Amino acid sequence: MSIYNPKDLQSYQYVFFTGKGGVGKTSAASASAVALAEMGKKVLLVSTDPASNLQDLFELKASNEKTEVESVKNLYLMNLDPIVSAEKYKESVVAPYRGILPEVAIQNMEEQLSGSCTVEVAAFNEFTTLLADKMIQEEFDHILFDTAPTGHTLRMLELPSAWTSFLDQNTSGASCLGQLSGLTESREVYKEAVEVLKDKKKTRMVLVTRPDRSPLQEASRASKELKELGVRNQLLLVNGIITEENPQGVLEMMKIKQEKALNERPEELESIETFYIPLRSYAMDSVENIRRMLTSTSGRYVNEEYEAHSSMDFQQLLEEIQKDGTRVLFTMGKGGVGKTTIASAMAMFFAEKGVKVHLTTTDPANHLTETVHESENLKVSFIDEEQELRHYKEEVLKKAEGASEEDLAYIEEDLRSPCTQEIAIFRKFAEIVHGSGEELLIIDTAPTGHTLLLLDSTESYHKEVERSQGDIPEAVRTLLPRLRNKEETKVFIVSLPEPTPFYEAKRLKEDLSRAGIHVDSWILNQTLQQLSDPSLFVREKQKEERKWANLVYEEMKGRFVMIPWSKEELKGESLLSLIS
Secondary structure, eight states: OEEOOGGGGTTOSEEEEEOSTTSSHHHHHHHHHHHHHTTTOOEEEEEOOTTOOHHHHHTSOOOSSOEEOTTSTTEEEEEOOHHHHHHHHHHHHHGGGTTTSOHHHHHHHHHHTTSHHHHHHHHHHHHHHHHHOHHHHHHOSEEEEESOOOHHHHHHHHOGGGGSTHHHHOOSOOSSTTTTTTOOSOHHHHHHHHHHHHOTTTEEEEEEEOSSHHHHHHHHHHHHHHHHTTOOOEEEEEEEEOOOSSOOHHHHHHHHHHHHHHHTOOGGGTTSEEEEEEOOSSOSOSHHHHHHHTTOOOOOOOSOOOOOOOOOOHHHHHHHHHHTTOOEEEEEOSTTSOHHHHHHHHHHHHHHTTOOEEEEESOGGGOHHHHSOOOSSEEEEEOOHHHHHHHHHHHHHHHTTTOOHHHHHHHHHHTTSHHHHHHHHHHHHHHHHHTOTTSEEEEESOOOHHHHHHHHSHHHHIIIIIHHHSSOOHHHHHHHHHHHOTTTEEEEEEEOSSHHHHHHHHHHHHHHHHTTOOOOEEEEEEEOTTOOOOSHHHHHHHHHHHHHHHHHHHHTTTOEEEEEOOSSOOOGGGGGGGTO
């Protein structure tokens, strides 16, 4: 593994940066763009990340028009807001039907087009014009994209049925129909764009990750999907490697965890050319620091001082929940933030207090039964997402018998979408919640607000549930009202004290709010606030964390908890250390 140098990108006109939220895509893309521009290359940096802070970073007002960055010669910026793009895109699809179809049908169409798949397709619609624009190609030596399309979206764009009236006619069971129905350009333009992504001479795909288990697994999945589509010119970029030979204190413990994660990384990543960026003590909040990210290890003190707001006592919060009659607890948030660990710790706490607890998760990869031991008061299970998805696919495809080969291919691809996966396990969630009785049910992850609204809209509700079961079971019919009852159900959003995880968690909260589901508390995990360490790194991070803790405090009106960073993987009784 060699240190990363953007000089290695000079032979490519298009460079895409992709990876999980919070791994440093924007920082890596920005630092690469600055470095190439300062080599004398004319560079366009394009962001399609809704959590992007490029405008603040370069101190300018970016838009969907290229804007010159005065502080960096030869660098231009374009910020394509995918949320705004998706809203415009959604309205272009729905508008012709207003006043013609019943209002309930319009609402259903709008919710169908509110998911993450549509946002990604809308973003792809925006930057495809850049891939096809001959004037842009001639003007810029390099065009760098902060966030790339996933394998699912690229496969969808390649399927014939995605471009036909099948979208309007299908009743067989695809879950998020209509994603491509608002594309105005010809199919050939999109085909050309996908070919550019596959072109090894023109394009480089940079898989950005951190030296942690979850983002490495995500990078492996993305790599495999892209290779299957012919996008093979990949580079793995591991951000935040501790390079000190003999680190002390917190850094030493972090280095041990990093080395373990890298040694156990998925086999899929072994064959990919790999580079790293050292961990920096300073925040990537200015052009100066972005420039130093790839050139210097020296740090500086954070200029801003943030007053720390007090968080709630975790044990006190859980004791309050024990008394108020809550029957269902959810831990929700993006992958890798620690939902499963926190759900397990809560289950252990309540079981120790004599409460009958049923802990269940959709993530068998976390080996929940190895982390938490069943006891007289604690039952542990997991929802096998692959099994539920397989059963759901079989039922849907059975109803689609007789469809053409290309239509079946479309249905199969649509069944890979995120909302289909949620719908597949939705029924299992409903069964578990319905049968929970007097137990306190703790569920690690749950369907998003979009999926719940999709199922709640009249037409989709019947289509998604009745098509595979023949009727609407009581468990499904009564679930949403129970989730909306904040006296009975509590939702904890788990996040990290960093920009991207914060903004992603905030969007999740807004998504749940649309579905009428109240978020009780926010848990900031893996914070360094409580640690005493003299190193510059820890002091810098503590100052930065206070900024995000204060934003959570404002968002939740003080109803939040901070969990300290731990050097160990917590299991069994040690889980209780998170609470006490």
